[in-house]
Amino acid sequence: MDREVGWLRFNQRVLELAEDTAIPLLERAMFLSIFSSNLDEFFMVRVAGLKRRLATGVAVSSRGRRLRKQMENISEITHDLMLRHADCFQKSVAPALADAGIRIVRWADLTESEAQRMHRFFRRAIYPVLTPFAVDPAHPFPYISGRSLNLAVTVRDPHTGRRVFTRIKVPSVLPRFIELDGERFVPVEDVISAHLPQLFEGMEIQEHHAFRVTRNSDLEVDEDETDDLVQSLENELLRRRFGPLVRLEVEETISDAILEILCEELGAEEEEIYRVPGPLDLAGLAQLSGLDRPELKYPPMVAVEPRALAQGDFFETVRERELLVQHPYESFATTTERFLALAAVDPKVVAIKQTLYRTSGDSPIVDALIEAAEAGKEVVALVEIKARFDERNNIRWARKLEEAGCHVVYGMVGLKTHCKLSLVVRREEDGTLRRYCHVGTGNYNPKTARIYEDFGLFSADPEVGEDLSDLFNHLTGFSRKKHYRRLLVAPHALREALMRQIQHEINNHAQGLPARIRIKTNSLVDEDIIDALYTASRAGVPVDLWVRGSCVLRPGVEGLSETIRVRSILGRFLEHSRVFVFENGGEPQVWIGSADLMPRNLDRRVEALVRVTDPGQRIRLAGLMELAMADSTSSWRLDSDGSWTRATHDGEGIPLLDLQSTLRGDRHLRVVDA
Template identity: 35%
Template sequence: MEEIDKYYDRELSWLSFNKRVLMEAADENVPLYERVKFLAIYSSNLDEFFRVRVASIRSIVDIDKKKINKKFNKKYNSSPKEILEQIHEEVHEQQEEFGRIKREVIIPELKKEGVIFYRDEPIIEAHNAPAAHYFKSKILSYMQPVILTRPNSQTPYLNNKELYFAIILKNEHGEIEYAHLNIPTNELPRFVELPKTDGYYYYIAIDDIIRENLDFLFPNYKVLGAYSVKLNRDADLNIDDEYSGNLVKKIRKQIEKRNLGVPSRFLYDSDMPKELLQFLKDKFELDDDDVVAGGKYHNMHDLFQLPNPLKPKLENEPLETIRKHQLENSKSIFSAIDQGDVMLHFPYQSYDYVLRLFNEAALDPDVTEIKATFYRIAANSFISNALISAANNGKKVTVFVEIKARFDEKNNLIWAEKMEQAGITIIYSIPGLKVHAKVALITKKNKEGESVNYGYFSTGNFNEKTAEIYADEALLSKNESLTNELNNVFSYLKSQEEIPEFKELLVAQFNITDRFKSLVDQEIENVQAGKKGHIILKLNNLQDHIMIDKLYEASQAGVKVELIVRAICCIRAGVPGLSENITVRRIVDRYLEHSRCFYFYNNGNDLLYQGSADWMKRNLYRRIEVVFPILDPLLKSEIMKLLDIQLKDNVKACLLDSNLNNVRINDHQPKVHAQVDFHRWLEKKETSV
């Protein structure tokens, strides 16, 4: 098999993941309003994909440098333009399916439940007056109609991701003119509730309220048609030289320019006449590659806002938050850690325990110092406020804030400034690297007056909001070998001078790839010696060709390799002679699977790690990541139970075939629903304490 055939294209593999999200929207076993949310998630994902990934490939196409194209061709066996064409073809098919699900499944089922969501139909007589009243009292104040065909008319600027109408008008002389009109979804709710009628709840998009009142906006014209459009712009921050100058200043300047990026997708209603589309392309200086046909409605991530008047009906039954008795029955978080390592599973267990950790550290007179890394800070961050309190209480606080975290740069800068004003030492981004580690170190005096370090190691961000829906793990430990090495991580972040050595922790930039390769090699050697070899990896993304080749090598040697990969997956599983011992599962459910786990059988002396690092080039070579061992046998058994349940999931897991098709599992075994069943297992474990 040729080398190039061994790797699936990164962008197409991500589209395979988003197609898996769309499968949840079509699954009749999923509660109806949860399916609506999956439509919203799909749309939101696709928007970011075009703003970042497609924009990146478009820039390569525009540059059209032979050296860059040759490198791209070698990597993917396709030119950037060919990949772009494949992306558009796949997205078009998925968008067709999206429209079918919404039109033929979701809306009719909503109606069966007594909820009418106006779509492609005139509103009933009883709603004309309230809709017109909403238009004139609320919407009208935001309306900015522009006749584009008037002499010397100024071309309006199309803001990133915002909605507009392109309108065909006939003037009093019988001549055709074109107009541009904003749809103010940033200022008003996308969906408006109309009076309940004949036992039905009614909702309408403000797009349709505007459509019904276009004559009011263009009184001297006959409105012949209105077609929605929107523009995605390149959202990446282009920092020319991260190695010189003021990085904070550069990023702040680029944030202001984010919505001024070049077009990456101009989405238009496919019913739009060709003449109008050509006019818009000329008017807004769009290339053929910019324009993508879509449906009548765009920004379907707004479906998150669709009210459920029957709540909690038609939604998932909530999984009750499980109390952690090891912490509940202790005087403090620190006294619990003194008794042994603590493992937390979010959101099955409350993130409030993490807030308690920082609150207690802020107030405990014996705590002398706190260090933490922040990648994505919550907008209303309790942890940041706790650190500010700690600084006000005279404790030494140092926080590394990654200000290059995409789409969180502005919020991270705001919190960094607040903390800095409170006397916290803020370390900003390292030039050329992102710090993606999710760790903290708290130093506390014990009864003998000696300093003891307490480490917090996690797979997820210090973000209370995302912790409600991201499935992550966190380890709290005072193990000296772990905390001493964690202290070395912070020392490096502060000075970048001394190169630390790590024996227990796997840290990107230092030892992570060598250690992972040696762990795989050990499994290969064991199999070659007639012993058992087994690897389980749970990742968000798997893309790095070096590590993929190492897994292929393990498979060919006879090592059993089981992968749970949520999103990007460039490995081809189950290919004879290459990867027949590799299986890949993808789990999409109510929580976003976010934790990373690394298991190696090691001839029966199991090794288990968790951490922040995916097997992506960016994680392994361009970031600071921390992967930590699970040393406590009881905690190791908890994670192994989680992995075992997920590998047996036949409800929400799909197997990925060699072409990354999402294949439902029909193994005729008892139903295993990983997230629900792990919750049940964890709840039983805690109640038996």
């Protein structure tokens, strides 16, 4: 199936959460916001990439014709989804918010006192930062930056009859919705529109309409040619906002005349134009999450501390037994953050090595690394400055780390370093050096760790320590190391190792031994892996796939994939971990790590999976897979025709089990290591 359509169907599942009236109201508004933000990034990267490929001259080939057909298909699906998204807001979420006393009102609905308050707010906080740009022979059409909200205004001089088109950018420093009285809000463009006579004094305002542009925001840096990757990336970041247009959003009330001007000046083609009911840019609904209305949100959840850590010294605990933690059910602060904070101040720790792909703006992880360096410890930080949309943030952190005396490495030429690794070297009481390791499935980001589901394994196993030392030396030095003890590492060995594991299950099934494949991943689009899974299915091996996002494999096709089941679970937390369980004749091989099943992860990134060896932890992970795939668990199920069907109730109307709620409430699942 088509990868881009698969991703759009994932975002459709996000939209279905917004449409679900059983979900708390402010969470539904947040899912509308997430849908908008997701779609922005999809256009900025995926659609932009397709357009760039078309522009390379393949348009007349069969490949080019396929690309054009793919673009038309994307446009058709996206138009439908955007209208459905607007409809969900207008007819379901907004009325429900109003019933709860939270109103997003248009200017015409303001009371006289509210209008007066907005007049004063406009003069004080909006007017000083507005700049109208007229278009005439002396003033060319202004540049419209990506993801900015704008007003297209036509004004007329009553003395000369001359008409002028004008553009006003809504400043990004302003909130998307202006607060009126705590739980009443008005779109910022309505406030600006109501005061257009003050911006065009003495002129007649003939019409005004909101519009929004999405642009290609992918960065292109030739790492083989540049002498300074950081400087080259910074230059590209300056150009990012000037990328080619990939989408033009307009209010459905826009006049043909104004739309024609926008299309001509912006170079928008018909399939790139999206007419939707206002207000545009509903990503701004995230603003409502700050309201103090706990009854309209998910119930609060306090992450637990693993019992094993509450009973003794962190390093002693990990030295005695490996610890598997699952966030956000188990606390990121008392596990991963604590691990690095303790390492920073422990006088026995002599070195820390760390990968950073995405981290938060006020990162305690980075603070710990800086503290360790200032204390004289050897600190190596591999900061991936090519992490999409976090480039600027990561460059800033990298420079801060360098200033503190850390050794900073900026990834590897031609590859993104996506693996999640920490290595702490500690001198023990007997004088020997011992390595304490963390291998994770998610970023070292305290903010996303509260809403992203991820696993982390803490280990003092010498084999894992040797592996991490070897891998860090590979990342900071120059080598072609492929084989490790408990790690599988991309791009040199992970793909072939997974293919071997799949073939091993096929061989075991042929010999009458227990055989089964269970995989949890964010995306499944790699053709070689999919073909191998089809081969396993044709051989009779049961295959269970838990895929959050895009999946191009077709399950349940006769003679091809009859033994394959695909599930997707979306909810309060973003399912982000990657888990691989191979039955291995009754002695399951279980892996967790950073790699999705995509060509970029297997071939163009440094990824790492670690083999889980503790029997209890393997049972825990296999049990999680079993729970997710059970017919009694609420999920979306992928059909052979590519459609996803949501199952929330059984045949008698009884609600199915909610996996995330079950994990929140089941302490046994989270402290099996204790």
